[in-house]
Amino acid sequence: MERMQQVVGRARAAFNSGRSRPLEFRIQQLKALERMVQEKEKEILAALHADLHKVGGGPNAYSHEILGVLAELALMKEKLPSWAAPQHVKKNLMTMRDEAYIGYEPLGVVLVIGAWNYPFVLVMQPLIGAIAAGNAVVVKPSEVSENTAQLVAELLPQYLDRELYPVVTGGVPETTELLAQRFDHILYTGNTAVGKIVMAAAAKHLTPVTLELGGKSPCYIDKDCDLAVACRRITWGKYMNCGQTCIAPDYILCDPSIQGKVVENIKATLQEFYGEDVKSSPDYERIINKRHFKRVLGLLEGQKIAHGGEADEASCFIAPTILTDVSPESKVMEEEIFGPVLPIVPVKSVEEAIEFINHREKPLALYVFSNNKQLIKRVISQTSSGGVTGNDVIMHFFLSTLPFGGVGHSGMGAYHGKHSFETFSHRRACLIKDLKMESTNKMRYPPVSQKKV
Amino acid sequence: NPYAGLVTHLRASWLSGKTRPMEYRMAQLEALGRFLDEKKQEILEATAADMGKPLFEVELSELLLCKNELHETLNNLSQWMKDKQVDKPLATRLDSAFIRKEPYGVVLIIAPWNYPIYLFMGPLIGAIAAGNCVIIKPSEVSKNTERLVAEALPCYLDQDCFAVVTGGVQETTRLLENKFDYIFYTGSPSVGRIVMTAAAKHLTPVTLELGGKNPCYVSDTCDVPNVARRVVWGRFFNAGQTCIAPDYLLCTLEMQKKLLPALHEAITEFYGPNPQESPDFGRIVGDKQFQRVKRLLCSGRVAIGGQTDEAERYIAPTVLVEVQPSDPVMQEEIFGPILPIVVVANMDEAIDFINSRERPLAIYAFSSNDKVVNEVLERTSSGGFCGNDTLMHVTLTSLPFGGIGNSGLGKYHGKFTFDTFSHRRGCLMRGMGRETLNAPRYPPYSQKKFGIVQATSKVTRKDDCILL
Numbered sequence: 001m002e003r004m005q006q007v008v009g010r011a012r013a014a015f016n017s018g019r020s021r022p023l024e025f026r027i028q029q030l031k032a033l034e035r036m037v038q039e040k041e042k043e044i045l046a047a048l049h050a051d052l053h054k055v056g057g058g059p060n061a062y063s064h065e066i067l068g069v070l071a072e073l074a075l076m077k078e079k080l081p082s083w084a085a086p087q088h089v090k091k092n093l094m095t096m097r098d099e100a101y102i103g104y105e106p107l108g109v110v111l112v113i114g115a116w117n118y119p120f121v122l123v124m125q126p127l128i129g130a131i132a133a134g135n136a137v138v139v140k141p142s143e144v145s146e147n148t149a150q151l152v153a154e155l156l157p158q159y160l161d162r163e164l165y166p167v168v169t170g171g172v173p174e175t176t177e178l179l180a181q182r183f184d185h186i187l188y189t190g191n192t193a194v195g196k197i198v199m200a201a202a203a204k205h206l207t208p209v210t211l212e213l214g215g216k217s218p219c220y221i222d223k224d225c226d227l228a229v230a231c232r233r234i235t236w237g238k239y240m241n242c243g244q245t246c247i248a249p250d251y252i253l254c255d256p257s258i259q260g261k262v263v264e265n266i267k268a269t270l271q272e273f274y275g276e277d278v279k280s281s282p283d284y285e286r287i288i289n290k291r292h293f294k295r296v297l298g299l300l301e302g303q304k305i306a307h308g309g310e311a312d313e314a315s316c317f318i319a320p321t322i323l324t325d326v327s328p329e330s331k332v333m334e335e336e337i338f339g340p341v342l343p344i345v346p347v348k349s350v351e352e353a354i355e356f357i358n359h360r361e362k363p364l365a366l367y368v369f370s371n372n373k374q375l376i377k378r379v380i381s382q383t384s385s386g387g388v389t390g391n392d393v394i395m396h397f398f399l400s401t402l403p404f405g406g407v408g409h410s411g412m413g414a415y416h417g418k419h420s421f422e423t424f425s426h427r428r429a430c431l432i433k434d435l436k437m438e439s440t441n442k443m444r445y446p447p448v449s450q451k452k453v
Numbered sequence: 454n455p456y457a458g459l460v461t462h463l464r465a466s467w468l469s470g471k472t473r474p475m476e477y478r479m480a481q482l483e484a485l486g487r488f489l490d491e492k493k494q495e496i497l498e499a500t501a502a503d504m505g506k507p508l509f510e511v512e513l514s515e516l517l518l519c520k521n522e523l524h525e526t527l528n529n530l531s532q533w534m535k536d537k538q539v540d541k542p543l544a545t546r547l548d549s550a551f552i553r554k555e556p557y558g559v560v561l562i563i564a565p566w567n568y569p570i571y572l573f574m575g576p577l578i579g580a581i582a583a584g585n586c587v588i589i590k591p592s593e594v595s596k597n598t599e600r601l602v603a604e605a606l607p608c609y610l611d612q613d614c615f616a617v618v619t620g621g622v623q624e625t626t627r628l629l630e631n632k633f634d635y636i637f638y639t640g641s642p643s644v645g646r647i648v649m650t651a652a653a654k655h656l657t658p659v660t661l662e663l664g665g666k667n668p669c670y671v672s673d674t675c676d677v678p679n680v681a682r683r684v685v686w687g688r689f690f691n692a693g694q695t696c697i698a699p700d701y702l703l704c705t706l707e708m709q710k711k712l713l714p715a716l717h718e719a720i721t722e723f724y725g726p727n728p729q730e731s732p733d734f735g736r737i738v739g740d741k742q743f744q745r746v747k748r749l750l751c752s753g754r755v756a757i758g759g760q761t762d763e764a765e766r767y768i769a770p771t772v773l774v775e776v777q778p779s780d781p782v783m784q785e786e787i788f789g790p791i792l793p794i795v796v797v798a799n800m801d802e803a804i805d806f807i808n809s810r811e812r813p814l815a816i817y818a819f820s821s822n823d824k825v826v827n828e829v830l831e832r833t834s835s836g837g838f839c840g841n842d843t844l845m846h847v848t849l850t851s852l853p854f855g856g857i858g859n860s861g862l863g864k865y866h867g868k869f870t871f872d873t874f875s876h877r878r879g880c881l882m883r884g885m886g887r888e889t890l891n892a893p894r895y896p897p898y899s900q901k902k903f904g905i906v907q908a909t910s911k912v913t914r915k916d917d918c919i920l921l
Contacts (some may be wrong), residue, residue: 016808067906089851100849105834107857184858196653203649206642206661208862213656226885236895247634283896317765358468380880382470386553387879392891395881399538399550402879407557408634411659414877427864429837429852430830431845433674435821440843445686446723446733448509 004174007166008138008181011109014163015136015325021106023084027077029131029160033124034073036159037066043155044120047147051119052241053286054252064241065120068398072125075400075417076132083421084134086430092250094440099432104425106134108184113175113198115189115212116288117244117338118147123152126187127165127419135185136164140178142190143171145286169267182206185424191247191336192409210413212246213406214336215363219249219393220353220379222370223258230369230391231265234342235273237393239320242285243296243340247365250337251326253353256346263306263322266342270307270320278319279312287316287339296339299332303343328356350375354382362386362408367393387409455624459616460631463586465557466613470554473584475534479527481581484609485574486523489516492605496570499597503569505736505765508568510691515570518848521845522575525850525867526582533582533871536880547881552674554875556584557658558634563625563648566595566640566738567694567788573602576637579870585635586614590628593621626651635874639696640787642665642859655729658861660873662696662784663856664786665813669699669843670803670829673708674821680819680841681715684792685723687843689770692735693746693790697815699843700787701776702794703803709774709794716792717757720770729760729767737766737789746789752780753793778806800825804832812858817843836860 019025037044048065086101110130114123123141130137140154141149153167168178179186179201188198189212202209221230238249254262274281293316300309300321308321318340326333326343333343347353357366366385368376376390386406389396396418398400398443405414415423461768471477489496493516494912500506500515526533536551560580564573573589580587589606591599604616618628629636629651638648639662652659671680687699704712724731737743743766750759758771768790774795776782783793797803807816807829814836818829826840836856839846846852847866855864865873 040484058863060837091851095845095849100846100852101829104660104855108834159708192656195656199653199656200650203646203653206649206859206862208665211656229885229888232574232888232895233891246500275897281897283898345533345734354575369885376882380553384558384876385878387476388553388881390880391883391885392881392883395883396550396879399539399541399881401541402881403552403877404879407876407878409656412656414879426834426857427853428835428857429846429849429854430840431838431849432823432826432840432843433842435819435841438676438679438682440687441679441683444513445682446507446509446731447725448507448733 004168006180007168008109008178008183011136011138011166014161015106017321020131020161020164021134023080026132026134027080029165030073030128031119032075032159033128033131034154036156037069037073040155041066043151044148047151048120049366050147051116051145052244052288063358065118066420068121069124069128070127072400072417072420076128076421077201079418080132080421086164089324093434095431097434097437099430103428103430104421105428107424107426108135110135110137110311110424111178111183111186112137112139113186113188113190114139114141115246116144117241117246119148120152122189123388124317126189126420130185130187130424131165133421133424135424138178138183139165139167139168140175141169143169180323185209187413187423188212195411203359210405210406210415210416211411212404213364213409213411214246214338215248215361215406216250216336217363217365217367217385218353218357219252219367220350220369221252221254221258221262222350222372222375223255223390224375225369226371227258227265229259231262231382232269232272233392234367234369235269235320236267238342239270239273239284240394242287243427244285244288245394247387247397249342249365249367250363251333252342252344253281253356254344255348259324259344259346260266262344263324266322275322279317284320287318287389289368290316292338293318296337296341299337299339299341301331303330303332304333308340350379354379357383362406362410364406364410365389365393365396385407454627454630456618456628457633459588459618460559460633463588463614463616467558467586471611472581472586472614475531478581478584479530481610481615482530482578484586485518485578485581488606488609488773489519489523489574492601495601495605496598499601500569500595502597503566504692504694504738505734506640506691507733507735509733510735514568514691518571519574519578521577521850522867522870526578526871529868530582530871547884547887551880553878553880554583554658554871555878557874557876558585559588560635560637560874561588561590561628561633562586563590563636563638563640564592566592566598567691567696569595569598569602572639576639576865576870579865580635580637580874581615582871583874585874587616588628588633589615589617590625591617591619593619594742635659637865637873638662645861646730660855660865661861662854662863662865663814663859663861664696664788665811665819665856665860666700666783666786667697667813667815668803668807668834669702669817670800670807670819671702671704671708672800672825673705674819674820675819675821677711677715678718681712681719682722683819683842685716685719685770688792689720689723689734689790690844692737692768694735694738694788695844697844697847699792699817700813701783701795702792703806704794705795710798712794713756713772713774716772720757724770728758728770729765730764734770737768740766742788743768745788746791747788749787749791750781752776752782758790765857800828804829807833807902812856812860814856814860815839815846825830834858
């Protein structure tokens with residue numbers, strides 16, 4: 001208990017000193033983070049490669065993890081002065097002569113718990129928002145992506161204020177200890193089950209939370225669409241990072257008459273992307289560890305494998321796999337797959353697809369492919385999800401003007417860009433009146449007559 | 454699970470989609486307006502029976518504030534409901550990106566007893582405006598108003614989508630076992646923890662409007678009679694049973710000497726020489742609460758008031774002096790007509806005093822010197838802040854109302870209520886064509902491809918030249 005209490009206590013004392021509040025200080029810290037990402041690019045990519053077999057020298061890891069971070073840093077530095085400025089609001093007759101505005105203030109000490117699948121960006125992006133909003137931040141990277149966790153623990157203290165932004169490493173026992181401390185906001189990225197644990201721990205201190213969870217993100221393919229294009233985009237989003245993406249299209253819903261064509265198109269795209277021998281493609285990642293390897297492989301049991309299915313435990317390799325005629329009751333349709341296995345569940349109509357989606361927990365993302373704009377609008381209006389991309393997958397994540405977050409079991413709260421700044425800020429209502437002008441107040445004082453009313 | 458049937462019924466109505474069209478929401482909101490108008494007399498009588506609420510206070514804090522929220526919502530709903538288009542960087546310029554506001558589903562509103570109409574109606578207006586189905590749980594402590602709401606309100610609303618549930622702690626506990634899509638709770642921090650813990654089991658998002666001790670700092674340079682009136686008004690409104698009432702006063706000994714006669718003057722001006730006879734001064738809501746508040750009178754010394762009458766649950770407008778931070782009256786939110794004065798040496802000591810305690814729902818600072826007011830504002834943290842007055846920030850629907858830390862999480866009023874009960878869904882609509890533009894992102898990866906990705910999607914600093 002001692003260690004966590006000390007770390008958090010120091011962060012709180014540092015916050016209380018007030019030094020994280022001036023805009024100049026925040027921007028200076030953000031600039032330092034920028035230098036860190038630029039100077040230590042090689043080390044970061046090497047850690048990502050060691051953890052997930054993400055392409056070290058190439059653009060894959062860079063574009064997914066580092067580019068996003070640099071973009072967020074640039075945005076924050078640019079916009080911070082305007083976002084942090086008090087927002088004057090509409091007044092009524094009684095307050096006409098007063099100053100009324102919303103002040104943006106830091107919350108205090110924020111806890112960021114990262115996940116292992118995009119281990120760098122998923123601690124960095126929340127950290128950037130929390131720093132920009134003026135908070136102290138305790139960073140807890142996922143221990144599953146151990147190389148990145150270790151690197152983050154080494155690098156942050158070299159570039160940032162050590163007391164305000166400590167990194168804590170460790171597994172379940174350490175995280176449990178950490179969650180017993182009092183924070184002013186917790187942003188957790190991970191799974192639904194642990195999300196409940198985090199919220200319950202937060203409840204003890206009345207700490208607001210942002211939970212970025214997961215679920216099974218459905219992908220509906222309409223008969224009326226360019227299948228080649230649709231399947232290429234879906235293939236890209238499904239198999240990137242070996243399927244270990246919270247907003248990957250988890251499963252496909254489509255008419256049985258196009259199931260065969262969908263399979264053919266995906267197969268062709270896989271060839272285009274990874275070549276004849278996927279295993280030797282430098283662009284195809286691996287499952288994070290043996291436990292998840294076994295879990296994902298187990299989902300193939302009893303399924304019709306239309307493509308793929310090859311696996312190699314030693315390297316945690318699972319080939320890009322497609323399953324057809326999948327039954328809604330099967331194991332692969334019960335949990336978030338988080339692997340390179342794509343089930344196709346046949347449905348006879350868009351109504352059936354909508355009903356199917358609505359009978360399950362609200363997902364983090366929803367995808368629909370169709371040339372028919374009305375159909376897309378209908379699917380969106382009649383379902384709920386964290387976010388949506390129409391006629392593509394994943395892409396809504398990259399638009400920082402869109403709030404990124406879940407709903408229901410896929411999470412609560414949102415962040416990215418200005419939404420991060422607002423998530424980590426307290427919006428304080430301020431009304432400043434004059435001590436004079438008392439006559440206007442007399443109307444509200446007792447003793448009361450009907451006229452006053 | 455005694456409420457499972459009700460929740461299932463409401464969820465089925467929710468899934469049918471009937472609460473989503475704007476016309477439906479407007480019709481339900483108009484009906485709420487009719488409830489306030491047609492049941493006005495009953496509301497006056499119920500709140501008078503519950504806590505001796507003076508007519509003026511009901512008109513202002515229960516009816517007018519509700520009507521303001523209603524009109525603001527009806528006037529702006531179509532605007533609020535619209536998809537919000539957002540900026541897009543170069544890569545997605547040809548696409549459409551927007552934020553869609555969507556209802557959560559079946560929401561639960563748990564209301565307290567002190568403003569028993571306003572504090573369920575305010576959230577309810579936003580919940581309906583946002584397209585949800587709602588279960589309302591009024592407080593059993595304000596039992597006359599509870600009965601009125603349970604009997605009369607359902608007649609005005611679509612009973613397939615909106616229900617009132619009554620009961621005490623046990624019933625509320627059973628109710629909280631069900632899965633809701635949002636829970637809005639107004640009450641105490643301790644029960645707030647219970648609500649949030651129950652919500653965590655279902656990953657239900659919450660807004661908690663809680664409380665605390667709202668400090669009121671009075672500097673040495675101020676117009677004493679005006680300060681006294683504004684403080685007295687805020688403290689003794691609803692017999693002190695207001696979550697944003699100034700809970701205690703901080704000032705120097707010199708200021709205290711000037712304030713006491715001014716406070717006495719203001720109290721007499723408002724309530725007459727015997728406040729018990731004034732129709733403008735309320736009563737404590739129940740015997741349990743009366744006993745609790747009465748016990749706080751033994752802290753320090755009574756400088757003004759101090760009289761009580763158990764039969765009427767009357768406690769006189771009271772000011773206590775010689776109060777120590779360790780006294781009972783400084784250990785809990787008072788929620789009664791008692792104003793303790795804690796003497797400090799200067800503004801710095803007042804700020805330190807405030808900052809060593811839980812963050813309150815409101816902080817008040819009085820001074821004719823702007824700098825003093827601003828310094829208190831800047832060096833403290835609270836849900837909201839009002840300089841040179843009390844309570845008034847809550848009357849502006851353009852200001853968010855909520856707490857921080859122990860005083861709560863989330864905010865509402867005006868559009869903020871609509872936003873509270875809406876899920877903001879990020880939507881990106883792409884075209885199927887122009888697939889070549891996507892080519893750079895696909896494997897096999899290459900440095901050249903990456904260069905294009907970077908150039909078309911990064912956010913540049915204003916002064917950077919893209920051509921370089």
